[in-house]
Amino acid sequence: MTDGAVPRFWREIPQRYNLIGNQCGSCNKVYFPPRESCPYCRRKSMGKMKNLKLKGQGEVLTYTIIYNAPEHFEGQTPYAMAIIKLDEGPKVTAQIVDCDLDKIKIGMRVQSTFRKIQEDGYIGAIYYGYKFKSVEVK
Amino acid sequence: MKDVGIVSYGAHIPRLRIKSLDIAHAWGKDPETITGGLGVFEKSVPSPDQDVATISVEAARAALLRTNIDPQDIGAVYVGSESHPYAVKPTGTIVGEAIGATPLLKVADYEFACKAGTAAIQTCMALVKAEMVRYGIAIGADTSQAAPGDALEYAASAGGAAFIIGRENVIANINETCSFTTDTPDFWRREGRKYPAHGGRFTGTPAYFRHIMSNAQNLMEMANTKPEDYNFAVFHQPNGKFPVRVAKMLGFTPEQVKQGLLCPIIGNTYSGSSMLGLASVLDIAKPGNRIFVASYGSGAGSDAFDITVTDVMNKLPRGKAPLVSELIENKQYIDYSTYTKYRDLLYED
Numbered sequence: 001m002t003d004g005a006v007p008r009f010w011r012e013i014p015q016r017y018n019l020i021g022n023q024c025g026s027c028n029k030v031y032f033p034p035r036e037s038c039p040y041c042r043r044k045s046m047g048k049m050k051n052l053k054l055k056g057q058g059e060v061l062t063y064t065i066i067y068n069a070p071e072h073f074e075g076q077t078p079y080a081m082a083i084i085k086l087d088e089g090p091k092v093t094a095q096i097v098d099c100d101l102d103k104i105k106i107g108m109r110v111q112s113t114f115r116k117i118q119e120d121g122y123i124g125a126i127y128y129g130y131k132f133k134s135v136e137v138k
Numbered sequence: 139m140k141d142v143g144i145v146s147y148g149a150h151i152p153r154l155r156i157k158s159l160d161i162a163h164a165w166g167k168d169p170e171t172i173t174g175g176l177g178v179f180e181k182s183v184p185s186p187d188q189d190v191a192t193i194s195v196e197a198a199r200a201a202l203l204r205t206n207i208d209p210q211d212i213g214a215v216y217v218g219s220e221s222h223p224y225a226v227k228p229t230g231t232i233v234g235e236a237i238g239a240t241p242l243l244k245v246a247d248y249e250f251a252c253k254a255g256t257a258a259i260q261t262c263m264a265l266v267k268a269e270m271v272r273y274g275i276a277i278g279a280d281t282s283q284a285a286p287g288d289a290l291e292y293a294a295s296a297g298g299a300a301f302i303i304g305r306e307n308v309i310a311n312i313n314e315t316c317s318f319t320t321d322t323p324d325f326w327r328r329e330g331r332k333y334p335a336h337g338g339r340f341t342g343t344p345a346y347f348r349h350i351m352s353n354a355q356n357l358m359e360m361a362n363t364k365p366e367d368y369n370f371a372v373f374h375q376p377n378g379k380f381p382v383r384v385a386k387m388l389g390f391t392p393e394q395v396k397q398g399l400l401c402p403i404i405g406n407t408y409s410g411s412s413m414l415g416l417a418s419v420l421d422i423a424k425p426g427n428r429i430f431v432a433s434y435g436s437g438a439g440s441d442a443f444d445i446t447v448t449d450v451m452n453k454l455p456r457g458k459a460p461l462v463s464e465l466i467e468n469k470q471y472i473d474y475s476t477y478t479k480y481r482d483l484l485y486e487d
Contacts, residue, residue: 017236075186075479097187098153100470114195114236115187116223126223128191128232 006125016129019054019112021090030054032090056112056130058086063096063104072118080104084132098133109135142263143308144301144445145207145273146454148200149417150193151297151404151465154183156477158292164474165287172292177378181295181405183472184281186480188296189223193279193410195236197300200459201275202237207302209238213271215245216261218254218278218409219298220327220334222247233277244271251325252374253435254278255299255409260315260441262303273304280408285333286483293377295405297465299413309451310420310429314361314444318353325436341436346376349440350384350432357432357442365389369427372398372415374434376406390430397422403466416445418462425449 012033014020021032025048026041032054038045063082066073073079080096082104096104097115110132119126157180162169173179184193194217202209215230215237222229230245244265248254255278262274279298284290303312324345327334337345350373358364365371371394373381378401385395398415400407407414412433419429429445460468478484 013235018238095187097185098468098470114192114199116189116192117187126189126191128195128236131187 005120009125009127016117016127017114019056019130021052021054021088022049023052024048025050030088030090032086032088032092052088054086054088054090056086057135058084058110060096060104060106060108060110061085061091062106065101082110082132084110092130095131096133097131103134111135141305142267142303143305143311143448144420145304145307145309146201146205146302147299147417147420148197148202148204148459149297149299149414149462149465150196150200150279151407151414151462152182152184152188152193153468153470154185154480155180155469155471156183156474157471160474161292175379176289176292177382177402178293178405179402181293182297182407183477183480184296189281190217190219190221190279190298191223191229191232193281193296193298194219194229194233194277194300197277197279197298198233198237198275201300201302203459204455205302205307207273210242212237212239212273212275212302213242213244214262214265214274215239215243216248216258216274216276218248218250218256218258218276219280220249220251220254220408221281221283222249233275237275239275250439251435251437252280252376252406252408252411253433253439253441255413256431256433256441256443257435259301259303259312259443260317262301263312263315266303266305272306273302276301276303278409278411278413280410282406282408283327283333286478288333290334290336293401293406295407297404297407297414298410299417301413307450308448309454310423311446311448312443313446314357315441316353316357316360317439317441318349318356319439320349322349322438324438336436341376342380345436345438346374346380346434347384347387349438350374350434351387353440353442354388354430354432357430357444361444363428363444365394365430367428368394368430370397370419370423371395371430372412372419373432374412374440375399375401375415376411376434378402400462400466414462420447421456421461421463423447423451425451
């Protein structure tokens with residue numbers, strides 16, 4: 001992230017820290033990140049989208065191990081990135097932590113944990129958010 | 139003071155560990171001299187994505203998991219640490235947001251070497267007693283720094299604990315607390331510097347032992363208690379030896395100290411040290427048990443607490459959040475070169 005990213009990050013704090021999504025009051029579909037309106041119910045959902053705090057539990061749909069990381073993540077290689085299907089329905093992309101890489105499996109139950117995601121070098125802001133760990137790890 | 143106490147508690151210890159043996163090998167030292175002298179066998183290490191904010195959030199969330207408290211009823215968050223991620227920008231704001239306690243919230247970060255967390259407990263006690271807040275969360279957490287090759291490197295570790303202080307559904311009454319503070323420069327870190335400096339053996343007699351001894355004796359006088367009245371005794375643990383020695387000097391037995399003594403297997407978690415020790419005791423404590431706690435912060439000062447576990451403890455679902463013993467058992471070892479990368483030791487101070 002570069003300078004100017006702070007306001008954008010700040011706006012997304014509810015989602016990044018606490019997985020606040022929302023739910024369509026018409027069809028009950030859950031969205032994360034939250035949407036202004038439901039793409040299925042469209043006009044019927046207007047004014048009926050309600051915030052919903054997701055429990056942060058779900059399962060690994062698929063994953064990959066990163067050996068060549070983007071800038072700022074080089075120090076963490078190798079690490080796992082996964083697509084996780086949350087129990088409420090939405091899918092999120094996130095890092096899997098606190099788990100031996102050979103123990104990660106498709107279908108593995110995971111729960112969210114609070115971690116540092118990125119920082120703007122030594123003088124910039126620090127960005128926190130969700131990563132996931134196996135539910136077997138308390 | 140019987141109407142104020144601990145309502146819930148939570149702990150967090152990073153999963154990574156390094157053995158004292160590996161550090162000793164890297165610096166050409168005899169491992170047995172090190173482990174024998176310090177009484178530290180391995181220590182916790184934060185991963186690159188863990189810092190005092192993430193440890194504090196995990197500990198505070200663990201404390202909340204054991205209760206039905208609405209986070210909006212929490213009126214204060216005080217985080218004690220000497221490794222806050224920002225020099226200016228409070229860790230407590232990040233914790234408050236992450237546990238859903240903002241915006242009607244009193245927040246400040248504390249620093250008093252290894253006793254900033256217990257100072258936060260005292261502040262929360264006073265706020266609750268004055269009815270300025272319904273609940274306050276006091277956190278002590280650190281990802282403590284040690285210069286490469288310094289003796290501190292064998293012990294400086296990471297971890298933290300959070301205590302919800304209130305007057306409703308109290309699991310452990312805090313009967314008395316007192317502090318003993320002087321200007322004693324035994325250990326410090328200058329503004330803007332990466333690593334602390336210390337006075338070597340000067341950290342012992344005039345610092346750790348004088349402050350804890352004096353404060354412990356004052357507390358037992360206030361509470362009209364003797365060492366044998368306590369089931370458990372927890373002391374600040376900069377290494378594995380000091381807490382055992384100070385306990386013996388005060389008249390406590392090794393059995394009273396055992397449950398709260400974590401330094402030999404996780405290192406010195408600085409502001410988390412005595413608080414994690416207390417959390418470990420609360421993991422097994424029964425109603426009626428009496429707990430003695432004395433923290434120590436270089437600079438220097440000590441906070442002491444006389445605590446009695448109440449019947450409400452039986453209703454606390456301790457298993458809803460990780461016990462300290464579970465956090466200790468869940469570990470992954472790293473070698474010294476990985477440690478230098480993760481702890482950012484490859485860059486100049």
